[in-house]
Amino acid sequence: MSTELNKYSKTLTQDPTLPAAQAMLYGIGLTDEDMQKAQVGIVSTGFDGNTCNMHLNGLAQDVKKSVWASDLVGLVFNTIGVSDGISNGTAGMRYSLVSRDIIADSIEAVCGAQYYDGLVAIMGCDKNMPGALIAMGRLNRPALMVYGGTIAGGHYKGQELNIISSFEALGKKLAGTISDEDYKGIIKNSCPGAGACGGMYTANTMASAIEAMGMSLPNSSSNPAIDPSKKEECAAVGKAIHNLLKLDLKPRDIMTRKAFENAITVVMATGGSTNAVLHLIAMAKAVDVELTQDDFQKISDRIPLLADFKPSGTHLMGALHKVGGMSSVLKYLLEKGFLHGDCITVTGKTLAENVKDAPSLVFGENNVIFPVETPLKPTAHLQILYGNLAEKGSVAKITGKEGERFKGPARVFNGEFELIDGIQNGRVKSGDVVVIRYVGPKGAPGMPEMLKPTSAIMGSGLGKSVAMITDGRFSGGSHGFVIGHIVPEAFAGGLIALVEDDDLIEIDITNHSINLLVDEKTIALRRAAWKQPALNVKNGVLWKYAKQVKTAADGCVTDEE
Known part of the structure; x- marks a missing residue:
């Protein structure tokens, strides 16, 4: 006192x-x-x-x-x-x-x-x-x-909307499954x-x-x-x-x-x-x-x-x-x-x-919160994965609707902007593991969220048939079989920098693993040929951030040695 x-x-x-x-x-x-x-x-x-x-x-x-x-x-x-x-x-x-x-x-x-x-x-x-x-x-x-x-939620033609509705509408537009009128209607009504x-x-x-x-x-x-x-x-x-x-x-x-x-x-x-x-x-x-x-x-x-x-x-x-x-x-x-x-x-x-005096949850009268006896998933959705693709860890968001295992060929994009083109031109196909790299804390710099890519994939109808991995991060609005925060990041020479199209990648949530299925000799040859790219910025706050920031596993802090 x-x-x-x-x-x-x-x-x-x-x-x-x-x-x-x-x-x-x-x-x-x-x-x-x-x-x-x-x-x-x-x-x-x-x-x-x-x-x-x-x-x-x-x-x-x-x-x-x-x-x-x-x-x-x-x-x-x-x-x-x-x-x-x-x-x-x-x-x-x-x-x-x-x-x-x-x-x-x-x-x-x-x-x-x-x-x-x-x-x-x-x-x-x-x-x-x-x-x-x-x-x-x-x-x-x-x-x-x-x-x-x-x-509050937005509304359009009987549909409840929120900010993610507008992002996913883009995927529908790219897939040609939404009219221009409805696309604009969703955008104008998502945030009331x-x-x-x-x-x-x-x-x-x-x-x-x-x-x-x-x-x-x-x-x-x-x-x-x-x-x-x-x-x-x-x-x-x-x-x-x-x-x-x-x-x-x-x-x-x-x-x-x-x-x-x-x-x-x-x-x-x-x-x-x-x-x-x-x-x-x-x-x-x-x-x-x-x-x-x-x-x-x-x-x-x-x-x-x-x-x-x-x-x-x-x-x-x-x-x-x-x-x-x-x-x-x-x-x-x-x-x-x-x-x-x-x-x-x-x-x-x-x-x-x-x-102590808060109202008790009444189950059966609402389906917002479920009782522990009948949960949506018996364990939580955030999973920490390790493997040769993430030696220092990565973070997966798996709610149970996506499955527990994914194995498929890599489809590699150096940055998120290439991916939108990849969806439009059909480069991304069902069964692919989409790889977005050089978007980490140092590589971007700033570790941007991959919300536009995940929303575009969802909206285009590929959400249940592809996985996505990145050294960037995801918005809380992202969903699907997504793994981010891969450490070490591509810019720092992490294995994600060496992945090539059609390499097999295996993600196993049950065993908390994420691995590139390429032999060590091939990886060694690729590593010998790899060169760290120049920073994307030369001055200002992003340059200072890139010089100071620690890894995603360290919380991306900038105020410690």
């Missing part, structure tokens, strides 16, 4: 040798009384350019009112965002994962320079959230995150307003994981963007951050090893994105918690897949809000012994205390 809530900001407000700092604080309107209060930085990734973030600055103002009403000084600042939905399928997507580190660095820089005592982050799109949590871990001052909330992409894609995955970890208020991940519950959540933030300051309860007290296990468990049970592997490893590094890809496999082996969410399932995230929200899911998982209920959270209470 702390009686000194302003232990950082007093450096500026109370030191008589810092008159300029105090002059500026008076200049923004603070009074003598305000100068005695703790200061809370309220960071928003709000910007007008995409539906995920368009409403966040408004939520930041709601949070600011709540903070001031709790006898604290609340000061809003902004950091960047990159829209995955807009940049996917373009060279601009290389900036997406890079933005996670820019967000973390900028939040750390502002809070460090401004001496804020606490931090509230209002985040929308998927890289926003881990970026904020990495900064919180570095700063280790009382902090919590508010998720901007999920988007504010909120993050609607399925259990990466944004909703990370929001769910962060709530399970204890770093956001109950049901933050499932309160929809335009629902009154999101406004109510913002109104509760002031008391919550004041309590955190009073308790001196900091991110490293909350983001423990057991808290990360809770986060992974929820990702597995709800069918979350492969990106959670990258982000949770990076977040763990920020708080000095040991976490590896293999930890995900251990939890995947014992957690059933219970949630029927898109992209592989039926529902959007808004459906969870209607059946009790994330608190009800956490309560159920806790009752079944899958979670550590004694983990402390940003409410100052344990996870078990937070969910």
Whole structure:
């Protein structure tokens, strides 16, 4: 318990040798009384350019009112965002994962320079959230995150739509199975307003994981963007951050090893994105918690897949809000012994205390969450594969609908843009293993998501008959027999760089293996002839990223030796 809530900001407000700092604080309107209060930085990734973030600055103002009403000084600042939905399928997507580190660095820089005592982050799109949590871990001052909330579903001709509908419509267009009118109709109706992409894609995955970890208020991940519950959540933030300051309860007290296990468990049970592997490893590094890809496999082996969410399932995230929200899911998982209920959270209470009074899930009345006795899949969907194609690992997303084994000839593409041509000209055929390479953390650089390729394959009708492997990553909206995060990547000389068309590749999910079936002599000859290509960039943030970034197995961090 702390009686000194302003232990950082007093450096500026109370030191008589810092008159300029105090002059500026008076200049923004603070009074003598305000100068005695703790200061809370309220960071928003709000910007007008995409539906995920368009409403966040408004939520930041709601949070600011709540903070001031709790006898604290609340000061809003902004950091960047990159829209995955807009940049996917373009060279601009290389900036997406890079933005996670820019967000973390900028939040750390502002809070460090401004001496804020606490931090509230209002985040929308998927890289926003881990970026904020990495900064919180570095700063280790009382902090919590508010998720901007999920988007409502769109509708067109009786069909429920979401952002992935528009991507998959392209595949149908390439296959000639959709009219121009319906193609345009789907595009115009997929995103009806504010909120993050609607399925259990990466944004909703990370929001769910962060709530399970204890770093956001109950049901933050499932309160929809335009629902009154999101406004109510913002109104509760002031008391919550004041309590955190009073308790001196900091991110490293909350983001423990057991808290990360809770986060992974929820990702597995709800069918979350492969990106959670990258982000949770990076977040763990920020708080000095040991976490590896293999930890995900251990939890995947014992957690059933219970949630029927898109992209592989039926529902959007808004459906969870209607059946009790994330608190009800956490309560159920806790009752079944899958979670550590004694983990402390940003409410100052344990996870078990937070969910004690949540509504219990009623099975049979909804088909959003299934009971552990009749799961969608007895083990989870994320699988870590090793083999000569992935000596340091890879991440597969297998929900059970795709099968457990795939063997076929390679169809190789140096980058995703070649693949669209390959679909159009018939180069990709049923039974192929599509290989997209040189799109890793260094090779792209920036490890872009392969959402346009997976969606095009699905939309063209090849989704059930081809596999895809890549040293890039996938959107949470990707589905099918897909394996990403292959390490070492092609740019670093990984075996994926040496694959040629018609080489046989075998993927065995049961045995967690991914192998190129080519003899060692042939591989040695190819390796001798291989030369590392030049970097695709010569300056700027992508160049700096390529020079600093670690492998996907290391979470693609850029802030360690």
